[in-house]
Amino acid sequence: MDAIESYLSANRSRHLDELVELLSIPSVSALSEHKEDVRRAATWIQQKLTDAGFEHATLMETGGHPVVYADWLHAEDAPTVLVYGHYDVQPVDPVSLWKTPPFTPTVQGNQIYARGASDDKGPTLMHIHALGALLAVSGKLPVNIKFCIEGEEEIGSAHLHAFMEKEREHFAADLILISDTTMISPTQPAVVYGLRGLTACQIDVKTAASDLHSGLYGGAVPNAIHALVEVINSLHNEDGSVAVAGFYDNVAPLAQEEKEQYAKLGHDDEAYRASLGLTQLHGEPGYTTLERLWARPTLEVNGIYGGFQGEGTKTVIPCEAHAKITCRLVPNQDPQEILDLIENHLATHTPPGAKVTLVRQDGGKPYLAPYDHPAIQLASEAYAHAYGTPAVFTRMGGSIPVVETFSNVLHIPVVMMGFSLGDENFHAPNEHFSLDNFDKGLRTLCYYYTHLSQAMGQA
């Protein structure tokens, strides 16, 4: 590792210059006026991969913005790693709130400010630099590598699922490595091994053929809002748990070891409550905040509407009312099965005079890696090498659709090694990335790639 260390030190200013170059390209995937910029970023990465010594660097068409592919497949008997990242970025509005122009990367102290610095151009480029360093120093890599760097992550990876289905042979690998998650703090790295899934539906309630006058009809006819409220209220127990029969049946319980690990993170409930402006936290009894967020499912009403919403008063008995619902799912809940259970619940909780309909919407499965997998355990050790502290193993309450795609299309483990911090303003003005994590992250990745073959061989 000494040669690597020397190489990284010697090339630090080039690596940083390249990051500035990439961050200068306004590759906003959501905005059609940036379509050429998005492609320019892809081409820039393609060239950088070629320069670093990767082969077959190509822009693969997806129907939307292209995927950048490249490989190096000469490590015999070694595992193949599929490296995922994305070169597209979020829009920058409100641009007036940026202290420096979003596409004029600016180093201040140990931070680089620019849209995409933290999410995800910085972490993506680090993989190219780390593997480029290994290639430059040794003339070869300790593992086989395929890159899949997409340009639509910020618009929901719209074409990626179909693309991966079609190209599954092309992207065959032994594991996937993604750097698009966050560390706990600058001194506490984290490896994410679980994500919640999602299922979504709309509940529509209909009563009379039309809205009715509350004076002429009030008291004798059903009110669609009353009916909807009765249905929605029946979905939760008073203690905050979900009341849908069977909802928790397939939930994999937290391992005792996981509970202990989360407890050790010392989550400060009071600071968390205060930061959100809440009078109190509220959730399923019997679980800590981190357990609720990472390992327990939810049923949340995201929107409700019916009847009159204007100023003042309208004496109407509404004939329809609607609620939009999403559930965060944990292993081993299935998005469609959960909707079946909700539909069954509605059938047995239909208020008098109401027709209650469930409209199904898209969802995604939860993801949970076996965190005792050697490729995941090695990640923690790699952080320890660079940071002096091994990574903790955490889950995330949100969903990363691409992880579900990889997991369910390619059926291989996903290793999530993040180098960003939660306060780096991704998706907001003044996004920035810590150059300390840029430096330590390169060393973490070099360590990881160097020892992966051996670790997996031991498995």
Add this chain to the structure above:
Amino acid sequence: MDAIESYLSANRSRHLDELVELLSIPSVSALSEHKEDVRRAATWIQQKLTDAGFEHATLMETGGHPVVYADWLHAEDAPTVLVYGHYDVQPVDPVSLWKTPPFTPTVQGNQIYARGASDDKGPTLMHIHALGALLAVSGKLPVNIKFCIEGEEEIGSAHLHAFMEKEREHFAADLILISDTTMISPTQPAVVYGLRGLTACQIDVKTAASDLHSGLYGGAVPNAIHALVEVINSLHNEDGSVAVAGFYDNVAPLAQEEKEQYAKLGHDDEAYRASLGLTQLHGEPGYTTLERLWARPTLEVNGIYGGFQGEGTKTVIPCEAHAKITCRLVPNQDPQEILDLIENHLATHTPPGAKVTLVRQDGGKPYLAPYDHPAIQLASEAYAHAYGTPAVFTRMGGSIPVVETFSNVLHIPVVMMGFSLGDENFHAPNEHFSLDNFDKGLRTLCYYYTHLSQAMGQA
């Protein structure tokens, strides 16, 4: 009455011509482009009152459209009747659905089609014609008369309450007579002796300082929609009755006689249900449909909203949610007291982590006349004279703000004798009025005015 009968027959075509004249004036109070038309209708009525022999005919300014006043106060020792009506009409859109132009009155069969024919120019003009007939035949009237014909009924009588407060001496009378309600059927007249009141509020729920991501926070924090739904659901019992403590405490029970009268009307629940497109009726247990509509209070959610209402899915935990509520009140409920009770209910039903606020809005008291009052009993007898069937005594589920104003400002009974039918499309295209009721109504009113002094003397 024979002389009156001869007079009415002899003047029938003049009466009808005058109705056509009045209906030709597009006095739409809601539309500023008709402001001069509204005043023209007022001036037309002022002139017609003068022509009929009334004195002091004036347009009294209210701050909005004027009130037409006139009187005849020479019946010594006889009661004074304040006759209320309105000369303004509803807008006519969608005008394309009218089969004849709304301000080109058209007689077809025994109906006259025009905006305002039934609501309320026809019935209002009938009082002028009836009293004009009595004056013409006898040279005097059997009672003292004051007219209050307003031009803002269709826009909520916006200025009338303050106007009546100010002019209460000017309008002092022994009873008020209004023809702005409906009969049960062409052969079954009705006298309305009770109206429900109204109270209104908005319930606002607030949880976090801002909306939160359902993946990152879901499971650990309160959801404002869940909290609102829990609160709203707590307002009713499962059987449909209102669960707010004390809500029914002041409700005057229906007299056995009233129950029997309503039962005799033979309300067809099944036809009513089908006509509204309902799978079933729903209301407070222990009461018939008419009892629920006329004599029982309600609490209706008129609108609900919070969070995401667009297409598809938004994974948000809303930090606020709102419901708009009105209650229909019956004697002896008080609008402010009912809001106090709801506020108390909210205080004891606040879900964890939610701030629940009640915002008070305007309301009006319920109205109930003693239907054994001789002036009300006489109304039924007057219908019997013209229709061959005495009127039934009914209540209405809605509110007529002007009735509350008269009742609470002038403290005298309100007699509601309607000549319109429920299917005459008031507020809708093709409004019409039955000339049969125009004819019979004139005779009903002449009988009523002729016998009122005697009836009230007997009281």
